[in-house]
Amino acid sequence: MTDTILESKPDLLVDYDRAEQGDLDTEELLINMGPQHPATHGVLRVVLRVDGEMVLEAVPHIGYLHRCAEKIGESLEPYQYIPYTDRLDYVSAMNQNHAFALAIERLCGIEVPGRASLIRVIFLELNRIASHLVTVGAYGLDMGAFTPFLYVFREREMILDLFEATCGARLTYSYITPGGVREDLADGFVDSCREFLDYFEPKIDDYNDLLSFNQIFVKRTGKVGVIPARDAIAYGLTGPCLRASGVRWDVRRAIPYEGYERFDFDIPIGLPGGTGNIPPGVVVGDSWCRYYVRVLEMRQSVRIIRQALDMLADTTPGEIMAKKVKNLKLPAGCEVYLETDNPRGSMGFYVQGDGTTVPSRVKARGPSFSNLCITTHVCRNVLIADIPAIVGSIDMVMGEVDR
Amino acid sequence: MTPEEISNLLRRTFGDAIEEVVLAGAHPYVVVQADRWPEVAQFLRRDRRLKFNLLRCISSLDLLPDDKLAAVYDLCAVPEATDDKPLVCPHEFAVRVVTNRGNPHIPSVADVWETANWHEREAYDLMGIVFDNHPDLRRILCPDDWQGHPLRKDYVFPKEYHGIPGTTEHELPSPRH
Amino acid sequence: MSWIDNRIEDGVIITSLDWAINWARTSSLWPVTFGLACCAIEMMATGASRFDIDRFGAGAFRPTPRQADLMIVAGTVTYKMASRLKRLYNQMPDPKYVMAMGACTVGGGPYFKHGYHVVKGVDLVVPVDVYIPGCPPRPESLLEGLMRLQDKIRHQTRAKDKVALANRDKLAPLTV
Numbered sequence: 001m002t003d004t005i006l007e008s009k010p011d012l013l014v015d016y017d018r019a020e021q022g023d024l025d026t027e028e029l030l031i032n033m034g035p036q037h038p039a040t041h042g043v044l045r046v047v048l049r050v051d052g053e054m055v056l057e058a059v060p061h062i063g064y065l066h067r068c069a070e071k072i073g074e075s076l077e078p079y080q081y082i083p084y085t086d087r088l089d090y091v092s093a094m095n096q097n098h099a100f101a102l103a104i105e106r107l108c109g110i111e112v113p114g115r116a117s118l119i120r121v122i123f124l125e126l127n128r129i130a131s132h133l134v135t136v137g138a139y140g141l142d143m144g145a146f147t148p149f150l151y152v153f154r155e156r157e158m159i160l161d162l163f164e165a166t167c168g169a170r171l172t173y174s175y176i177t178p179g180g181v182r183e184d185l186a187d188g189f190v191d192s193c194r195e196f197l198d199y200f201e202p203k204i205d206d207y208n209d210l211l212s213f214n215q216i217f218v219k220r221t222g223k224v225g226v227i228p229a230r231d232a233i234a235y236g237l238t239g240p241c242l243r244a245s246g247v248r249w250d251v252r253r254a255i256p257y258e259g260y261e262r263f264d265f266d267i268p269i270g271l272p273g274g275t276g277n278i279p280p281g282v283v284v285g286d287s288w289c290r291y292y293v294r295v296l297e298m299r300q301s302v303r304i305i306r307q308a309l310d311m312l313a314d315t316t317p318g319e320i321m322a323k324k325v326k327n328l329k330l331p332a333g334c335e336v337y338l339e340t341d342n343p344r345g346s347m348g349f350y351v352q353g354d355g356t357t358v359p360s361r362v363k364a365r366g367p368s369f370s371n372l373c374i375t376t377h378v379c380r381n382v383l384i385a386d387i388p389a390i391v392g393s394i395d396m397v398m399g400e401v402d403r
Numbered sequence: 404m405t406p407e408e409i410s411n412l413l414r415r416t417f418g419d420a421i422e423e424v425v426l427a428g429a430h431p432y433v434v435v436q437a438d439r440w441p442e443v444a445q446f447l448r449r450d451r452r453l454k455f456n457l458l459r460c461i462s463s464l465d466l467l468p469d470d471k472l473a474a475v476y477d478l479c480a481v482p483e484a485t486d487d488k489p490l491v492c493p494h495e496f497a498v499r500v501v502t503n504r505g506n507p508h509i510p511s512v513a514d515v516w517e518t519a520n521w522h523e524r525e526a527y528d529l530m531g532i533v534f535d536n537h538p539d540l541r542r543i544l545c546p547d548d549w550q551g552h553p554l555r556k557d558y559v560f561p562k563e564y565h566g567i568p569g570t571t572e573h574e575l576p577s578p579r580h
Numbered sequence: 581m582s583w584i585d586n587r588i589e590d591g592v593i594i595t596s597l598d599w600a601i602n603w604a605r606t607s608s609l610w611p612v613t614f615g616l617a618c619c620a621i622e623m624m625a626t627g628a629s630r631f632d633i634d635r636f637g638a639g640a641f642r643p644t645p646r647q648a649d650l651m652i653v654a655g656t657v658t659y660k661m662a663s664r665l666k667r668l669y670n671q672m673p674d675p676k677y678v679m680a681m682g683a684c685t686v687g688g689g690p691y692f693k694h695g696y697h698v699v700k701g702v703d704l705v706v707p708v709d710v711y712i713p714g715c716p717p718r719p720e721s722l723l724e725g726l727m728r729l730q731d732k733i734r735h736q737t738r739a740k741d742k743v744a745l746a747n748r749d750k751l752a753p754l755t756v
Contacts, residue, residue, distance in 0.1 A: 037643070038613045038641075038643040042615060042616065042617070042620065043661060063544035063546070063658075063660050064660050064664070065617055065658060065661070066544040066545060066660065066697045067617075067658065067691055067695060067697065067698055068553065068691065068694060068696055068698065071558075071694055072691075074554075075693075076694075084690065086618075087617070087618055087690070090617065090618035090716075107429065134621070137628075149628065153625060154628075154629045154630065157628075157630045170622070171621060171622060172618065172715065233456050233457055233481050234456065234517045234518065236516070236517075236518030236522075238457075246484070247490070248487070248489050249489075249490045253489035253490070254489070254491055255495070267489045335428065335430045336428075337430055337459075337460065337475075346459065348459055348460050348477070350460060350477070352464070361464055363460065363463075365459060365460035365462075369525075373518055373520060373521040374517075377517070399617055399618065402544055544697075546659065553696050553697070558696075560696045564659045565662070565663070567704050568700070569696070569700070
């Protein structure tokens with residue numbers, strides 16, 4: 001009896017006490033998780049084939065938020081399309097604006113003034129912090145920790161106040177446009193930004209105490225969903241998910257844009273347990289590493305913002321927009337593919353011009369889309385409770401998965 | 404390697420399979436014959452000089468004036484780490500595969516780059532390109548019973564879907580009226 | 581002094597049944613966790629530290645519709661999602677209320693013209709009690725919408741009012 005059960009499922013790696021309980025007859029079951037499920041970060045649907053508590057296969061189904069972003073891109077001028085890029089990855093809208101604006105600038109050969117470029121870097125990195133704060137809070141929620149969520153949203157609101165003072169919006173900014181930025185910095189922005197950074201930096205240690213090094217949290221996420229570097233690259237993972245697997249790949253360094261080569265910052269990667277302050281019970285590429293890389297990246301963003309704020313003193317206020325960017329004609333037959341490093345990975349835009357003001361094709365490569373396609377590969381022979389841990393650590397925003 | 408060297412290498416190795424080389428502009432690419440695309444892909448992925456291990460994106464194109472569809476594969480090489488320094492991209496490149504619009508077929512490269520699986524499904528869903536030998540070619544974004552391929556230039560928006568009124572752009576200002 | 585004054589023991593409250601039930605319902609609106617898109621982030625912010633939706637008794641976000649009586653449709657509804665939305669709505673026990681949060685749920689929003697896959701307003705799928713415009717609405721707007729919904733509940737009656745019965749499912753929508 002025992003033998004037949006094991007033989008029918010040769011890929012079952014962990015057979016918890018099943019061998020002794022020969023009379024325990026199990027049956028495979030299909031479980032639907034989502035699209036309305038608190039631990040799927042939006043409208044992801046995962047169909048699980050389970051045997052008891054073990055997940056034999058997890059198949060993600062997407063498209064529940066398919067908002068036709070690419071069709072809209074071919075129907076509107078680049079300026080009109082900027083608000084739609086906000087809504088691709090609504091947690092880091094600045095970075096999305098920037099990715100598209102940069103592609104248009106590369107296509108039309110627009111030079112951005114120095115001040116605009118620095119303002120961009122400041123806002124991109126502030127938005128990266130805000131985005132990672134949401135990730136940290138939401139991942140804590142997934143793992144059953146409610147308090148960190150309240151802490152991170154407190155700090156996030158401060159960043160949103162900074163954004164609001166300059167561009168007037170809390171979530172969808174449409175601030176970075178082809179040619180520069182829409183408005184100059186608000187009065188007193190530099191001081192309040194510095195004040196925020198001084199306040200924020202020690203808070204990262206609070207998050208670590210509260211969540212990152214919490215024993216229960218480490219046990220829930222350590223050694224769960226391990227992605228080796230080679231698999232990560234083959235499945236097209238980028239951003240924190242790839243870096244957690246030990247690959248020091250960051251488009252800001254690999255193919256620099258927006259003058260990132262001027263700044264001094266490190267690229268954190270996932271490290272094995274026991275090195276430095278990394279708790280034992282963690283291996284490179286597991287869910288905990290993917291979470292912790294984001295915490296470390298927040299500190300690097302603070303470093304970049306400080307340097308950019310210093311450089312801002314040498315620029316002339318008001319020089320925020322390149323000349324001749326109205327009624328932009330996209331050259332016919334020209335195309336460009338450009339990637340930028342967003343909080344979730346490499347955001348790519350493929351834009352093709354046809355001589356009019358409207359592009360003939362806009363393709364958005366959402367980082368979460370590629371990151372998510374590894375789910376089936378990773379979620380094999382794990383417990384059902386590990387699925388939120390793995391899916392949450394990939395940290396997708398369905399807006400850019402479905403576009 | 405520069406795009407020029409890469410295209411020369413491909414020309415030398417595959418000859419006729421490389422139909423066209425476009426190096427001008429911000430996005431250099433070569434056009435590869437559809438039926439020889441899998442072996443070119445294998446070469447791009449495995450060759451020691453190229454090692455394009457990261458498939459960044461597959462963009463499907465509708466070339467309506469030429470009555471063609473195309474898929475653009477954007478590739479990039481992620482080197483293996485030797486020290487603690489951040490990695491620098493040695494080369495990036497793009498490949499375009501063109502197929503006819505009436506019966507669009509392109510061989511799948513999901514066995515070369517695993518990530519192509521979902522990207523090809525997306526191109527099939529939105530543009531209607533059929534990827535031969537794909538392990539699981541289903542619609543990915545739109546529902547399974549969706550009619551047509553939305554990103555084609557001649558796509559007609561649905562008037563209704565399962566009883567819910569849709570866009571009636573040219574007729575009524577709002578579906579409620 | 582009328583006949584009833586000074587006749588009841590201390591600690592006893594006299595009220596109408598309508599008022600008591602409405603009071604209970606307005607002060608404990610439990611929303612179902614139903615974040616679809618961008619607006620969900622603002623909904624999270626409303627539930628978090630600064631705005632704290634718990635002050636209005638609506639902070640107990642339930643993961644299952646069967647325990648909830650308010651559905652905040654926060655984000656774009658697509659054709660693929662519409663059937664699921666309807667199903668979730670049907671799973672909620674009566675009395676149930678729906679808030680359409682954001683331009684997309686009010687009428688398609690920015691996706692009205694070119695969005696071939698976007699439902700042009702959630703009221704084409706389920707009946708809506710309160711519409712909250714904005715893209716996305718600020719947390720203050722969501723709280724305002726919640727208060728308007730509470731106003732609406734306060735005026736409901738359990739009497740056999742034929743007009744109210746006829747209009748129960750199509751009460752005049754309130755816009756914030």
